[in-house]
Amino acid sequence: MPIASEAFLQQSGRAMTGTSKVTAKDVNVYYGDKHALKAVSLDIRANEVTALIGPSGCGKSTFLRCLNRMNDLIEGARVTGLITLDGDDIYDYSLDVVQLRARIGMVFQKPNPFPKSIFDNVAYGPRIHGLAQSSADLEEIVVSSLQRAGLYEEVKDRLSEPGTGLSGGQQQRLCIARAIAVSPEVILMDEPCSALDPIATAKVEELIDELRENYTIVIVTHSMQQAARVSQRTAFFHLGELVEFGDTEQIFTNPQQKLTQGYITGRFG
Numbered sequence: 086m087p088i089a090s091e092a093f094l095q096q097s098g099r100a101m102t103g104t105s106k107v108t109a110k111d112v113n114v115y116y117g118d119k120h121a122l123k124a125v126s127l128d129i130r131a132n133e134v135t136a137l138i139g140p141s142g143c144g145k146s147t148f149l150r151c152l153n154r155m156n157d158l159i160e161g162a163r164v165t166g167l168i169t170l171d172g173d174d175i176y177d178y179s180l181d182v183v184q185l186r187a188r189i190g191m192v193f194q195k196p197n198p199f200p201k202s203i204f205d206n207v208a209y210g211p212r213i214h215g216l217a218q219s220s221a222d223l224e225e226i227v228v229s230s231l232q233r234a235g236l237y238e239e240v241k242d243r244l245s246e247p248g249t250g251l252s253g254g255q256q257q258r259l260c261i262a263r264a265i266a267v268s269p270e271v272i273l274m275d276e277p278c279s280a281l282d283p284i285a286t287a288k289v290e291e292l293i294d295e296l297r298e299n300y301t302i303v304i305v306t307h308s309m310q311q312a313a314r315v316s317q318r319t320a321f322f323h324l325g326e327l328v329e330f331g332d333t334e335q336i337f338t339n340p341q342q343k344l345t346q347g348y349i350t351g352r353f354g
């Protein structure tokens with residue numbers, strides 16, 4: 086592809102598939118004296134799903150939270166190293182963290198809709214970021230976000246009812262719609278299916294696969310089957326270190342490291 090179009094795509098906020106969207110270089114995280122993440126470097130490619138796997142406490146969530154500076158909210162947490170979004174340092178002192186979190190949204194383990202109507206849950210972000218010029222505009226954003234999250238058909242007749250009245254799987258798709266509504270470029274998901282039953286999990290996994298057409302996704306999961314089903318690339322962490330990172334198929338069929346092999350074959354974890 087000619088360089089001119091690459092420059093245009095990057096300016097327009099959408100990097101090309103295969104290009105690096107988020108880059109971490111030598112990232113360390115300390116919680117007080119605890120060195121929780123050790124010299125982690127990895128590239129997250131645009132329009133792919135990157136899965137972070139590894140045994141409990143290995144630092145997956147810590148790394149995920151570095152990517153939109155959620156660790157800033159944890160007292161005593163300190164991050165060193167470089168993390169860039171489209172080449173720009175996200176820890177730059179002049180950067181507006183609220184804007185950053187609109188560009189890099191997050192979906193949590195437990196669905197956490199606001200105690201508001203389904204409509205207002207999705208409208209919340211666009212309202213605070215001033216993304217809608219009129220109420221018709223806002224309605225369009227809400228409807229299209231619910232559609233992209235695969236929830237609209239199920240809730241279109243009860244948009245004014247509380248989001249907390251939906252089933253767990255629907256609540257999680259509502260949270261995904263809420264994240265999408267501010268047009269993020271990257272969506273971080275921290276075990277988004279761990280509170281869901283298998284049918285709701287399948288729906289969210291299907292959705293993740295559809296979303297990567299427009300977004301870059303990073304997902305923490307405890308389920309190796311899920312990582313294998315939804316991701317293109319997988320990073321295996323152990324005791325705060327990134328042990329192996331590569332194409333998902335290669336990681337699961339031909340891991341290069343003994344530790345990775347031990348984990349994926351269930352020898353520990």
Ligand SMILES: Nc1ncnc2c1ncn2[C@@H]1O[C@H](COP(=O)(O)OP(=O)(O)OP(=O)(O)O)[C@@H](O)[C@H]1O
Binds near residue numbers: 140144159
């Ligand atoms: N707020 C915190 N304060 C102190 N230590 C923390 C904090 N959060 C995480 N840790 C520690 O940092 C290490 C990495 O934790 P993290 O939650 O990132 O691991 P994880 O791989 O996501 O684990 P899990 O799969 O159990 O969620 C662990 O040893 C954990 O105890």
